[in-house]
Amino acid sequence: MTELRGVGIGLGVAQGPVARMAEPSPAPSDAPSALSADEETARVTEAVAAVARELEKRGALAGGAAKDVLEAQAMMAEDPSLEAEVATRLSSGKTAEWAVFDAFASFRDMLSAMGGYLGERAADLDDVAQRVIAHLRGVPAPGVPDPGHPFILVAKDLAPADTALLDLDKVLALITTEGGPTSHTAILAREKSIVAVVGVQGAKDLVEGETVIVDAAGGVVTTEPSDADLARAQNRADARASAASAPITPGALADGTAVPLLANLGSPKGAAEAVELGAEGVGLFRTEFLFLSSSSAPTVEQQRESYSALLAAFPGKKVVVRVLDAGADKPLPFLNDAHEENPALGLRGIRALRASEDILREQLTALAQADAATSADLWVMAPMVATVEETEYFVALAKDYGIKTAGVMVEVPSSALLADRVLAHADFASIGTNDLTQYTMAADRLLGSVAAFQDPWHPAVLRLIREVGDAGAMHGRPVGICGEAAADPLLAVVLVGLGATSLSMAPTAIADVRASLLEHTTQDARRIAEAALGANDATSARDAARVASRTPEAAHAAAN
Missing domain, CATH: 1.10.274.10 (PtsI, HPr-binding domain)
Incomplete structure (x- = not known):
């Protein structure tokens, strides 16, 4: 038996024979054409x-x-x-x-x-x-194989076109040699509830047809498993399936401490499914869908219609809307399409909106009108806030337009380090762990060559999250998490231990996170978070949290 390690997506476990993705077709010849x-x-x-x-x-x-x-x-x-x-x-x-x-x-x-x-x-x-x-x-495009039976798919990485239409009756699990927790493959696997372990470098040596166990909860791929290993994995899979079919309850820790589990949504179309999967509201509604496919900014009326549709789906529930997060990295001709050498550090988020304030004012107008016409509890936040002054600017402007609850996203280390001052002005903070990790680790989250650094488990990132959690507790302000980190069941416990008061994620991840929270008390969560903070790197932090997540006695025995 050999264990290959990577980053697990979710809590699932699966077993089956390996089928490898075909290699890309050979490059065409540079010979002259016989045609005109x-x-x-x-x-x-x-x-x-x-x-x-x-x-x-x-x-x-x-x-x-x-x-x-x-x-x-x-x-x-x-x-x-x-x-x-x-x-x-x-x-x-x-x-x-x-x-x-x-x-x-x-x-x-x-x-x-x-x-x-x-x-x-x-x-x-x-x-x-x-x-x-x-x-x-005149040949089929390289893609997902079809060996004629269920299989574990192994690939360097998956193209979005392949991941989108995977036959989940055939594909039991995914293993990739590249990618991290925020890669396209990971995000789509999480959205489809596919068992997956990504970034498994040793997977390149897996042989077609050999049986493996894919344990997403442990981030482990086991080769040459024994019959006992296979039986244990099947028992876990059966228990997880049984838990998923249990009645939906609000998110909470084992001691009854409430931890609302919210949905990340990119358009109102996903609202019904989110409610069905147990979302207690919306922790991040991305408004970019209204802007990115247009050559001009949508009108107030167009925006109000979309926002009203979203809010109407969550009567009496919290709905957190992020105003337009665009700029040089997602150029918009009516906002900022000027070339920038380093767009991740350029005119984006709240900076771009201040430079084109009429767009922000129209968006706040539409949101206030939609709020007045529905019964949801609307919260509105600004993206990429880096300073206390930006916080004061946005909160004051939002209040002027009748927004009752105005907050900021913490995605930049500066706002995390000054969270005590930021939250003296903002009604709440929501931590975007994807960008916070990117800026903390100086590693572009969209660049495969530095994907290994894009891991929210890194103690440096966790320390910044604790700063925001502590500031929230001091001021009595809610602190949510809306990045991909919230969808990691064990990391979700750590985040609560660091002071997060709500978690927002892809709706399909809610069941696993709910189950994980119910296994731990508030004291447990803080203890597990401290174990992760004591590590020197992301892998060690994840391992330390896994050990600490057992009973204190078992954790102590494992450590010794």
């Missing part, structure tokens, strides 16, 4: 259109976050700049296959160098290019 440039152009045009429509179709079928990702890929396939690059190569007598391969590779390298949101899109270009080239060759 016009004939090759017609082939490319048809292939690109076919791939774009297929991606859109997959997105429509998948829905949710996958729909947004796949629609972005479809737009990328038909990007005029890429079309021009391909045309240049075709005009020099190249084949359609080579022109697509070379043009996409050139574009990918350019986007990679830009980093940020655009840098993330670079990885998707490879998948789009592979699909177009496969269509030109």
Whole structure:
């Protein structure tokens, strides 16, 4: 038996035979084409259109976050700049296959160098290019295998188009050699409740057909398991399935301390499913969906209609809305589309909104109108707040427009370190662990080469979260968590131990987090958090918390 370690997504456990993702198709030859440039152009045009429509179709079928990702890929396939690059190569007598391969590779390298949101899109270009080239060759695009029986899928990483439409009757679990807890694969696996362990470097040596156990709770892949190992894993899977079917109860610790479990939503369409899965409200409603697909800002009326639909789905419940979080990393022509060398550190979030204050004022107007017409408990927060002055500015402006509860997101270390002063002005704070980790560790969360640093378990990140938790307790202000960290069942306990008063996550993660919280008291949570804080790195913190999460006696015995 061998244990391979990675980052587990959720609490699930699964077992089965390995099926490996096919390697990418070989690069096309650079030989001259036997066809004319016009004939090759017609082939490319048809292939690109076919791939774009297929991606859109997959997105429509998948829905949710996958729909947004796949629609972005479809737009990328038909990007005029890429079309021009391909045309240049075709005009020099190249084949359609080579022109697509070379043009996409050139574009990918350019986007990679830009980093940020655009840098993330670079990885998707490879998948789009592979699909177009496969269509030109008349062969199936590289994708998820179908061995004819249920299997554990092993891949370097998964393209969004593949993850979105996985057949969950066939794919028992995912293992990837790359990626971290905030990668596309992790986010989509969490959304679909797929058992997954990502970033398992040793998985490259797994053999087709061998039986493995994938333990997401432990972040472990076990090879050559014994019959007893397999039986224990099956018992755990059965117990988890039984717990998931139990009646839904509010989030709470074992001693009865309430910890509301809220949903992260990207549009009102997900509200009904969130309620069905046990969400007690909304901890993060992203308003970008109204802005990113438009060449001009939506009107107050358009915004009010969407906000009203969301609020109406949660009568009497807390709904936390984040005002527009966009800027140089997600360029908007009506906000800020100026090129910046380092967009993650540029004019984004509250900075961009202050530079175009009319957009912020219109958004606050629409939110106040929607609040007046519904019975939900509306809270509104500003993104990327870095200073006390920005806090005072946003809270005062929101109050002027009739917003009763105005707060800030803590995503920048400066606001965490000054949380005692920030929360003297804000009604609440919500910690975005994805960006807080990125800025604390100086590691772009969208860049695969530094994915190992993008781990919210790092003690440096946990210390900053404790600063905010302590400040919240001092001022009597709520402190929520709305980053991906809240969806990690064990880390959720640690976050509560650090002072978080609510947790917001993908709705499919709520059941696992609820079950994890119910195993521990407030005293337990604080003890487990202290164990994690005492570590020197993310892996050690996770391991220390896992040991401490047992009874104190068992934890002491394991430590000795």
